[in-house]
Amino acid sequence: MSWRIIFTAAFFFLNACSVTPEKPLQDFQLTSRQHLQQLQDWAFEGRLAVVDENDSVSLSIVWRHGQDRDDIELAGPLAQGRTKISVSPGQVTIDDGESRNVYLGEPEQVFAEQLGVDMPVGALKFWVLGVNEPKYSYTEQPGGFLQSGWLVIYREMQKANSEVLPKKITAEKDRAKIKLIIDQWEI
Template identity: 60%
Template sequence: MNRRFFAYIALIAWLSGCAVAPEKPAEEYQLTNMQYLQQQKKWVLEGRLALVNEKDSVSVSINWRHNELRDDIELAGPLAQGRVKISVTPDRVAVDDGDNPQVFYGPVDEVLAEQLGVDLPVDSLRFWVLGVNDPRQTYIEQPGGFYQGRWLVRYGEMQAVNADTLPKKMTAEKDKTRIKLIVDQWVLM
């Protein structure tokens, strides 16, 4: 019995030696190395989004398709309940909750804040999710991120996507509002 026990331990030790070493994590966030992504015209991300303010807290899955003319953002709660589709073009926001599709006109961020009750700066967020500042506004670089438009944007983890390095985890905070994004999949086109 002792021999069997030792043989079992030896087998476990040998198998654990065969374990695959974890991949080297992507490099740390460096804004200057990523500025070229401001020119990225088309991309898709899938992940999870948490929005917290002084009144509410919500966690949803997110599927965001971006091209030069339009952003299509689909948010869905647990088990795909509470699905909302948001289509954004300059000065126009279409919100479809499955029951009552509506179209609103005006500055995108103001419309979303008014209609959804949460500060979601989509106009700048389309750059921030890529790990870069919005080139239309001034910014102050910070360790691990930057400060722009009264928002503190930070990147907690980066990931390799083909030959690029893109955010895996990011947060944006302003006053009592916090946005946390975890990107599970990127597609750059």
């Protein structure tokens, strides 16, 4: 088989993959999802991108949520720069493999001071499930909602056991943008 035939076949295959449409935004319905705010144990694996006016970073993410604790593992390309973060009420532990530090305070404040990122950690544990954070008001938007200044949009949903959960999420506030692609759910 000639290289020209292989190249042509690969070109058409890759083009066919790239035009696969995402599920339309109207698939997301916030009002039918409120029961997920009560979900106590879940986990997912995926990819995370965080962008602000100063920096951008792409990471793999594994997030395990329990009743009183969230364990988040982040790793850069080729699993470099692995960081384990544990969040419990009033405390954040960050282990970068070289040192393990415990910080007292609200997770958003600790993330901003120690990691230099504007990350709504308390709300994210709800947003990743496709629901609003119940403590704060929100305004529904096409494909998502606006909460605490963040516009959260669900670009694609996926089936996980008997639930429909997010696959592609974006959250934007001012010049900060978070993109999350969830490859695998465990509920």
